[in-house]
Amino acid sequence: MTYIGIIITFVFINNFILTQFLGLCPFIGVSKNIESAVGMGFAVTFVMALASLATWAIQNFILVPLNIEFLQTITFILVIASLVQFVELVIQNISPALYKALGIYLPLITTNCAVLGIAIISVQSKFNALESFVAGFAAGLGFLLAILLMSAIRTKLDSEWIPKPFRGIPIAFITGGLMALAFMAFDKALLTNLIG
Amino acid sequence: MLLKIVFSFLSVTLLGGLLGVGLAVAAKLLAVKKDERIGEVESILPGANCGACGYPGCSGYAEAVVNEGASLTLCSPGGAEVAEKIAKIMGQSVEVSATKMVAQVHCRGTRDTSKYAFDYNGLADCNAMMILYGGDKECKYGCLQGGSCIAVCPVDAIGRDEKNRIWVDKDRCISCGKCIDVCPTNVMKWVPYDADYIVACNSKDKGAKTRKYCTVGCIACKICEKKSGDGGFIVEDFLAHIEYDMKGDRTAAVESCPAKCIISTKTAKAEIDEVKETVKVNDES
């Protein structure tokens, strides 16, 4: 698959949130206003790209040579968790402003299944290092796109008269469902016809 | 097979050890100080985010308490209990007034009892109604029933009955004062939580005028003053009010009120059971 193909796949066709059900917790939790949604989106994109690359290295330099692929889950999550904490510490020191914008979302990312998800999917798709990185980045962009659209819709919904039991999380899910319905327009055929 | 187990052991242990040490080192080198008391204070606050303290939400107040030395008694929903807990964390002592105050509507005028000056058409918001001649009731002191207080109440303690009268459930009220702030006619007033009666009228018009436009308005006849003894009824500005510090028996005064505008706070509780939501769009065909 070409890099463009990977990007189209993970942003639109296999959008992590709207078709793969990965990363739903932050998608629902942090989409109440646009600013924090964008912050979360960028933080996720950043971590996903790095994690995808790091886990590629683990897989190909440790697990495969030693024939211990069954330790994939435990090593990947270890690396991701440490990576997130490390990134948090580094950002905190390098740029307090960036930390203020992204910092509060970083701890949430450890348990964001999208990050582990992209690591595992990259390995399963047998991507090379750069492809893994691009896939992680693209999946993050897909997350950013979805959460950005979602937060704009939710800001609008704030001023609508929504039946009481539906306010908050339920309507966010229903909104997500309708978004997913629309995203069904993007399918594999689109990719094959476009990229060939 | 054994080799595999050894490899697993080595790789994961090394990885774990490395990351553990790395993180510990990083945490030490890159440590950023943060006052832990902020979190503690925040966890004590009730989390209503009502804004009564004047800070943006409970976390804002917690930060202000720790960093800016804000007063410890500003959280009205939490009351004395919370203030004491905060004081403990901050190592200070506080004095808190004991009585909890709640908001109550001092008007019971409805379409049946009060005269209306004109047909109003527009926003269902008291402040907006106020722009047009101070509301559609002839009485300019009464409750406009636009429901602005219902809209601002963070805990759904305010509701209206089928006659559109507005009631406050004192048990749900967290004393944040938002409704009192928003009310343009000042008909929403503080009352001690344990108050037995309120004078449900806010009209400072002369008795004769009040009588003309409202059958449940205080006409300043002073009968309650005379009957109550040490019940604390006082008529000022053509309007009776109760001094709640005086604990005398008030029933005689209540019963003798010709306008029946002194009502028990228990009534309020009964009426609000069915809280109606204000829908601002009144579309119809």
Added chain:
Amino acid sequence: MSEKLNLLVESSPQIHNSDSTASIMWTVTICLLPAGLWGIWIFGSRALFVLVASIAASVLSEALMNYMVKRRTLMDGSAFLTGLLIGYNMPAAVPLYVPVVASIFAIVVVKWMFGGLGGNFMNPALAGRVFVFFSWTSQMTTWTMPRMLKAADTVSGATPLGFLKTGLLDFNGAVSGPAQFLTQQGYPQTVTDGKVMEWINSTFHTHLSGGYYDLFMGNIPGSIGEVSAFLLLLGTIYLFYKKIITWEVPVSYLASFGLLVWIFGGRRYGLSFFSGDILFNIFSGGIILGAFYMATDMVTSPLTRKGMIIFGVGVGFLTFLIRFYGSFPEGVSLAIILMNISVPLIDKYSKTKDSG
């Protein structure tokens, strides 16, 4: 002045324009009617049943929601219009439960869960259609032949675009475009079409293939209300006259779509760039219905002129993408609801200019 007048007090302005929400909805409904009648005429009474089912389900759902949330919005015409549009987007032979489910989904989930008319961020009719399209794809793609093309043994057939989609998958020859492809592959055409196209070709010295007349008038299989571009455009004239729709969305939609088709549309037929058949693509597959009646839905399109143009271009681009590269032959509904999703974002960032 002794007598007491019961005067109304309200804020300025004291007079209003004659348009109301209800009048807008009903006007759109009326403008849509000719195309629907045409659909009933060519597809038979079955089409009428579909329309009745979708409208009835939609109006009843609205009534039910009105009862539940204690508001009265039945007469504003929006539910009727939604039902009508859902019916228009159905094949005539569809089982009746399909339009019913679409209508219920549209009104209850897409509209009322978001607070009723004005609260929804997605066009209810289109969301309803897409919902049932993905649920019952085959039922939604089984088309009835119009009466003028109905031979003794063929009762169902493919829409021109559907025919192209499957036909082109393994086509290696060379044709001048979709119309010629259809003619060459024996896609049915009316006699009138032949005469009209011959007249056009001889009068204007063009070399057009047959089929354009059928396409424009609606002598083709397709959804009940979308086939007749001519009658839909007729209604559009009145909408423009009444200023109920503005030019931004339809024009930017059709222009961007047409441009893309012109540039890239010929590639499928082995032609060079800048040789796509704009006319064929605009009059087929519900673009007219979509551009003038559904993309222009006020609730789900942007507020500002700039926003509307961005929206229209987006819909045009996505329609092109889906129709030419995706697996769905038409793509109008999906393109519109995809852009519906981005309307709040567009509105947020296309603020009006402050003149000071």
Added chain:
Amino acid sequence: MKGLKTFSIGGVHPPGRKYLTDRKEIINAVIPGTFVVPMSQHLGAPSECLVSVGDKVSEGMLIGKSSGFISSNIHSPVPGTVKEIKDIYLPNGMLSKAVVIELEGEFDRLGKEQDAEDWKSFSKEDLLGIIAESGIVGLGGATFPANVKFMVPKGKKVEFLVINGVECEPYLTADHRLMLERADMILEGIRIIAAIVEPERIAIGIEINKPDAIEAMEKAAEKAAFPLEVVPLKIKYPQGDEKQLLKAVTGREVPSGALPIEIGCVVSNVGTVHAVYEAVVLKKPLIERVLTVTGGGIKEPKNLKARIGTPISSLIEECGGFSEVPEKVVVGGPMMGFTIYDLDTPVTKGTSGILALTSKEVKNAARTSCISCGRCVNACPMGLNPTTLFKFIDHGEYDEAEKIGLMDCKECGSCGFICPARIPLIQGMRLGKKMLRKKKVKA
């Protein structure tokens, strides 16, 4: 229509309905027995009441004194006795102190010829003093004290004096008739103002639905060889607003929150110009004004010259009363005017018309939710986004509303007029401004 000037963004076309009165000559209104003169008839601080109950007043006597920089004098419209001083609601919803005068005694001016003053020898300050003394305010509706407006700040130069003869509000024809019947006097008034502000150019903007007024003003200017540019304008509401008028006539834009003088312009309404003429030349304080009594509910619509303080009921009676029960009675134009519920409300300096509107004219309909049609956005002459503003205000997010320009809204009513969902947008804007003010006072 092509080539005619107008402002660039927004605007609406409400039905004009000026034919009801545009051929009716201005006549003096009947003088009733009782007058109610409010002390707050202008923008700014209320006047200080100089009389008490029982006092005798004469026609044109000062009874309310300007109480600040932005304030104005108020004069007794008729000779009489002060019967009562009470609080009344003015049409704009404000509570004001008002002097009730019972007609009694002799008129000093009524029916008496006045000598024309030779004002040309007066200094600028003298002229401004006379205008201030006479209690002249902007008669277009804004009621901004005229002397303050004409006071050019130091260092500023006036390039344009623009006279507002637009009268874009539907129904109203008072300015129209004034220009037609008293073109010479208006010209004299313009001369006086020009002597004060010393503009480089003088223009008068008139919408082309008043061809006779355009002609009359052109003729008057020609006759007097006065360099007045008569600018015919396309019909579009709210062209009569200062900012829109300046944009239409001069092509210049007034920045947000600034006054016209910032861009070297002074604007004055023809009614004000006429009042300046009367004050300076005839030494007559502002005690009467021309207004239009009209609307579908009025039997015989008329243009009247009525004294300040006349109860509206008296004027309606003079116009034959109601032909049918009106849905509402409006003071001012239908776009920016106010409904009243008490017909004894008096005429004030800002009353440009009295309308009795039937439900057919009002066209009220059920209010529905906003359907985001965007018409208000296209109609707003200030380029604001009324529906978004309204949503913020409706949810109490007044600061957010301020951020997107709430304070630039001047309540022209275009959005509310065009809204198919009948959302009370203007009331929302007023509410928002009120709550912001309240918040600022608190802070």
Added chain:
Amino acid sequence: MNDILRIGSKLALICAVAAISLGLVNAVTEPKINQMREQKLMNALKQVAVGMEVGKYKKVADNPVVKGYYPLRDNSGKQKGYIFDLVGMGYGGDLDIIAGVSTKGKILSVVMMNDQETPGLGKEAENPEYMKKYIGTGEISPVPVRKSQLSQEEADAITGASITFMGIGKALEAASDFAKKEGVE
């Protein structure tokens, strides 16, 4: 510093325990997993082999559809056909198909091993019934790749999923051609 080492070693200890226990579990499960995988393939091959003997797998490098094949021999050891390992293009992604084809190009049997098709539409192809439409074609009649090549009845049965249908058909067509060209190995 001590502190750091202590923390690091504790984490390492937890990791070590985890790793060892996982290694032990893996020692138990891995043979089982491999056995299961083998069995699944064997089952499929057996199903496709229609009673014949399956030879050794051969990779095919330069074909986009045919990934490899097993030669099929009858009891006498004479080659009668192939089992092809095919990859087709479906609606939702690749289709992994195993098909038995005679040396003359006739489709003998088809099994869908793996797909990502829409449940209820393309997913129906996992159903053995579905593949009946292809069986027997390829030698004399062409492998159907479009619904129009089927009878009305059969076409109705594969409602909607024309892309899946074509994906399988094209893969089989390629296999049939491959077999025809190759003939006997």
Added chain:
Amino acid sequence: MLKEFTKGIFRENPIFIIVLGLCPALGVSTKVINAIGMGAGVIFVLLGSNIFVSLLKNFIPEKVRIPSYIVIIASFVTIVQMVMEAFAPALYKSLGVFVPLIVVNCIILGRAEAFANKNTVMSSIMDALGMGVGFTLALLLIAFIRESLGAGTITLFPVGSFSGVIRIPVLADNPIRVFGLAAGALLVIGFLKAFFNWYSERRAR
């Protein structure tokens, strides 16, 4: 003790009340059997991690608390993975990437953080069981709705001659397929959450 168990089932149901662990709830709920498999996996991991976390609560240093928990959880997940692949390969395949993702299921880390590291082993076990069962029941409900509407079937274990698939007469022929897809999953959970909101509000009255 029993209270720790029952709270997870309704009052603090991880999916409907505290809204955690959504990704698997939606991802694998296309078939009832998937829900059962996933639920079993989660119960096992939750139980194991809760036991170990509460046992080791004094041993684990504060600074590497989270990594340690994650290692413990990941070990149990890997065990589940291997066992499932060995003994229920079909189920393993249909759960796909969601099995390793149990690691990041917020419920498990959440319970370790919020409960197990503060409580005794016994109450941690009860808590794990309650939460696990609550999660499984919620998952079953979602899967039941999605499968019956979206495919017209209910897939259970094959036992003897019973294939494990129950066909619902009318729906099986023309199922509302969207419910089996991503959009349907989100819609279903939205409505269920709203129902629970409404119900708990009513109960509170």
